[in-house]
Amino acid sequence: MSRFDxxxxxxxxxxxxxxxxxxxxxxxxxxxxxxxxxxxxxxNVDALSKLAVLPSRRAxxxxxxxxxxxxxxxAGVEDTVLRANYRVRVTGxxxxxxxxxxxxxxxxxxxxxxxxxISCVQGWSVGARWTGVPVRDVxxxxxxxxxxxxxxxxxxxxxxxxxxxxxxxxxxxxALHPDTLLALQLNGKTxxxxxxFPTRLIAPSNPGIMQTKWIExxxxx
Amino acid sequence: xxxxSTSRRSDNRVxxxxxxxxxATMAYGILGFVENAEFTTPLPTLRRMAITIVVxxxxxxxxxxxxxxLTTLIPPHLRPPVRAALIVSVIVIAFAVWGSVxxxxxxxxxxxxxLPNDYRESILVILAPVWLFAAAVTLxxxxxxxxxxxx
Numbered sequence: 001m002s003r004f005d006x007x008x009x010x011x012x013x014x015x016x017x018x019x020x021x022x023x024x025x026x027x028x029x030x031x032x033x034x035x036x037x038x039x040x041x042x043x044n045v046d047a048l049s050k051l052a053v054l055p056s057r058r059a060x061x062x063x064x065x066x067x068x069x070x071x072x073x074x075a076g077v078e079d080t081v082l083r084a085n086y087r088v089r090v091t092g093x094x095x096x097x098x099x100x101x102x103x104x105x106x107x108x109x110x111x112x113x114x115x116x117x118i119s120c121v122q123g124w125s126v127g128a129r130w131t132g133v134p135v136r137d138v139x140x141x142x143x144x145x146x147x148x149x150x151x152x153x154x155x156x157x158x159x160x161x162x163x164x165x166x167x168x169x170x171x172x173x174x175a176l177h178p179d180t181l182l183a184l185q186l187n188g189k190t191x192x193x194x195x196x197f198p199t200r201l202i203a204p205s206n207p208g209i210m211q212t213k214w215i216e217x218x219x220x221x
Numbered sequence: 222x223x224x225x226s227t228s229r230r231s232d233n234r235v236x237x238x239x240x241x242x243x244x245a246t247m248a249y250g251i252l253g254f255v256e257n258a259e260f261t262t263p264l265p266t267l268r269r270m271a272i273t274i275v276v277x278x279x280x281x282x283x284x285x286x287x288x289x290x291l292t293t294l295i296p297p298h299l300r301p302p303v304r305a306a307l308i309v310s311v312i313v314i315a316f317a318v319w320g321s322v323x324x325x326x327x328x329x330x331x332x333x334x335x336l337p338n339d340y341r342e343s344i345l346v347i348l349a350p351v352w353l354f355a356a357a358v359t360l361x362x363x364x365x366x367x368x369x370x371x372x
Contacts, residue, residue: 017297020301021304023301025301025305028305028306028308028309029308031305031309032308032312035312035313035347036313052337053346054313054316054317056335056336057334057335061337067335068334167260194332
């Protein structure tokens with residue numbers, strides 16, 4: 001007999017009480033799953049937002065049409081990003097012309113608009129209209145042609161786990177996608193500091209935690 | 222060869238295949254975890270996992286066992302609806318607490334978009350019908366048992 005074979009007693013008919021317990025247990029699992037699923041679906045679908053009674057964010061409670069996951073003051077970035085000499089640095093082994101871009105430099109570059117969601121791993125997802133500079137245009141300006149990936153780093157130094165909140169990695173295909181932006185505007189208005197002013201990363205198919213806010217460095221390698 | 226032994230051999234193959242897929246998936250995850258140490262921060266992550274295991278084994282699990290043991294005070298034929306309502310309650314409260322406690326401390330203080338719900342009210346709104354249903358079924362079962370006992 002193999003170690004996985006069940007003993008012969010298993011062939012005996014199960015007791016009615018055991019079957020009843022099992023049915024109730026399965027019913028409770030289905031009921032719990034249904035309640036939680038309905039509540040978190042409400043956090044992702046505008047029309048069902050009234051069902052979102054459990055999640056920590058709802059689409060209909062927002063700033064600039066989008067819930068805020070982490071505030072600038074708590075991330076400790078206000079002093080850095082509001083300075084007049086704030087720059088986004090573009091450096092790395094694949095860069096031939098390192099750049100230091102001010103907010104005005106970014107605004108002067110060709111802008112692109114994309115409709116993309118912030119999909120938070122905490123269970124909420126809200127779509128928005130983003131306008132900014134395609135990352136591929138920044139790479140072209142920096143002379144980065146032959147590269148494997150980009151590490152996008154935030155000015156955020158506080159809050160743990162730092163590595164998860166403060167940087168994101170884009171592979172080559174992702175970085176060159178036309179909708180991958182250094183976003184400057186959200187839903188037609190200048191990005192609020194709580195949403196990542198002066199600029200944040202927005203890229204298709206990126207989890208919210210990797211849509212890095214308050215960008216200060218792109219390392220192309 | 223009986224059909225039941227053929228069926229068991231087939232079950233075993235499925236079980237072995239599932240174990241192989243599971244082990245391979247875990248190995249892939251561990252490899253990615255180690256190879257991307259710059260982003261996965263192995264030490265803090267392992268510390269969090271260790272804390273989770275300790276809290277689960279020393280706190281959550283004994284509490285669940287104690288709650289289960291307490292339900293044995295209820296007559297066996299009336300236990301299922303009470304246990305089912307308890308399971309739903311624990312899961313709903315866990316999600317509500319995860320949202321409210323985990324997000325409100327320190328990090329989210331003053332965030333106008335965080336915690337948009339009254340989570341106590343949410344728990345009440347969800348669990349009141351669950352417990353009303355459980356109470357109704359329990360009463361019905363108790364009544365049926367009484368009728369059977371009398372006949």
